[in-house]
Amino acid sequence: MRVLVTEDDESLRVAVDASLRGAGFAVDTAVDLPEADEALSVNGYDCAVFDRMLPAGDSLRYVAGRRQAGWPVPVLFLTGRDAVDDRIAGLAWGDDYLVKPFAVAELVARVRSLCRRGMPGHAPVLRHGNIEVDGGRHEARRGGRLLTLTAKEFVVLERLVAAGGEPVRRAELIAVAWDEMVPPASNVLDVLIAQLRRKLGAPPVLHTVRGIGHLLR
Known part of the structure; x- marks a missing residue:
């Protein structure tokens, strides 16, 4: 299963990358939305993880644009914004929402669940x-x-x-x-x-x- 992680915080990006790889995932990383867009244009992914606030803007708007164009890949948002309105907005365009700080083991479990959810006809x-x-x-x-x-x-x-x-x-x-x-x-x-x-x-x-x-x- 292949995952794209877009996170501008280097220490968090490295930790998430290492944990997902250790759990058996193939992982690509990006530091901003232009890098993520390039990766998505050439590779197929089973799940994508986006930090909400990135140097080029709110990844929610980026994902919303892709969703409106029919993009089906499950998305997990990472964010420090935990207000109810923020959660509702994240779940409107994404599939899961994890508030910082979080346990990396929980992120791995949620990514695994999203990857399997995105496999049509995949028998348990x-x-x-x-x-x-x-x-x-x-x-x-x-x-x-x-x-x-x-x-x-x-x-x-x-x-x-x-x-x-x-x-x-x-x-x-x-x-x-x-x-x-x-x-x-x-x-x-x-x-x-x-x-x-x-x-x-x-x-x-x-x-x-x-x-x-x-x-x-």
Whole structure:
């Protein structure tokens, strides 16, 4: 799942970026609305996080303009403004509203919820063979055995299970777990696949399709 975070406070931006990445999200950051607009013009996102007051103005107006043009991406607003009118305005154009100061763990949980809300037809529990992935509980099992997975291993397995036995390209698996800064030729995915294959156990179910990617069979 890929998230755009637009926040001009460097320390908060770095903290949110690190926490979301640690939870398995691919994250892009922007410091103002022009940077955010550029990122949104070239990338697809499952959720966007906006600080309300940015150097170029109130992000609420920016999001409202995009909403009126049919932009569907779920939005979480961050703000120090906690008046009832501010909350109502934020929820009119956004999907969630978090008042500063906040616990970063709560932000991660809210972003995860918004990302899943934005996936039409996304089943809360996915199955392929004897593998089961429960996105709501963030749990995965094989043959009823709970798997201990990292956040990145979980999102990769979830994408493979959703593919229903069809191969998923390397670039797509990298995109759901990391971001565009990781080149397709990087070995980070190979390391993760090896760890995931070991955790899934015998008989082998996670296979490599040379020159394409990986699949469950």
